[in-house]
Amino acid sequence: MFPFIFEWAWDIAHLVFMGALWYALSIIGAGLTYCIIKSLYDTATQEGGDSAHH
């Protein structure tokens, strides 16, 4: 899972497999981080306080 784990090898299988995993995790992490920071900002400024989302 990480390059510092003893069985890690810098081969194509590890790069493709783990690359795809970390790519997906990065997108999810970035999306969540954006939502949390934007929500904190919106709460502080009360921007869009009456926004309807459904």
Place this chain on the structure above:
Amino acid sequence: MTTPAIPEGVKRCSTRKFAIWLAVVGAVLLWGVYAMFLVWYKGLNQTGMNDAYGFALWIWADLAVIALGGGAFFSGFLTYIIGKKELKNIINYAVIIGFICYSSALLILALDIGQPLRGWFIFWHANVHSMLTEVAFCLSVYFGVLTIEFIPVVLENPKLDRVPFLHHLSHNLHEVMAVFAATGVFLSFFHQGSLGGVAGVLYGRPFSFREGLLIWPWTFFLFTWSAAAVGPCFTVMVTWLTEKVTGKKLVKQEVFQLLGKISGWMLLTYMIAKIADTWYWAVVTAPSKGFALMDFYTNNPVYGIWILIAELVVCGLVPAFILISRKGRENNTLLLTAMILAVIGICINRWVMVLQVMAAPLLPFQEWYMYMPTWQEVATTILPVAYGIILISLAHRYLPVFPQEKELNPGN
């Protein structure tokens, strides 16, 4: 009754009635929890599994709920990526059903691995050449995506929605939901496929082995396609059941019909591919391993040719033709019958690809090897059903899951 925690404009049963309902389902849940405790405390000797059956009832349940939970990723794909706005009226419920299916799958896996405390090994010491490792990764990450998709629905509870930060968080999650939905589609494509791939790459088991494209056997693509085809049918089926239990119309018929039409065409194309795959396997692949087709359907007490006909014709072609016809979709009974048949068909397919694979002889001179699950396996397989009913009951009571409910039940 209405309370501040119940969404505005809808009525729910009394707290007493709701508590009795939860207690009844909770009793079944506790039975499953007791069996789960036995399996974890005493070990896998509580199951009917043995050296011949490393995969058994639990893995069938896993594959079935993951396929049926495919309604979440495919409905999300149609709603957020393709832009089918009508499906916004059912997407919340599709997400909740998907969440239940995937959390159930993970729970069952936690039982099946025997030593759940070592479950993290598959992530930490990943075997990158294993389809099951890929399944474990995508399954876990996709469950995370489903949780993220579920959060805004929970945050719309009237009490939570009054908290400004949670209100904004719910709004902002909705705004970027397409990104999560797209990630979910990517993850689902691979784990649904790899579950099929596991059976297809078993070159020592002539019943399941398939040729394919590069490293992916045809079963990889068939599993993904079938999950996308039948997942929405399961979503509609559960929605219809919820309507019957609550005595309310929750989603407009046009939404059911749209999902039925999409599922019908998906199912028909899947069946064409599946029949072609079965034909090639029967006349080329299996004979090359020394087997004739009927070797896999005779000389045993359960697996006759009926199972192939049931999967491909009765629960495959028949529902597909009903769903692609306008008259079939407009007749509510036919629509639901077709969807139930499709759901049964996919469960038969997963059963065959797990349990018949294990039962069938490996060499032409070998005998069939049958398996009977123990009550502990049955109880722990029913456990997720009880858990699902409880979660659905709570979600329906306290969350605004169905945007059309108020409009469809004006008098309540």
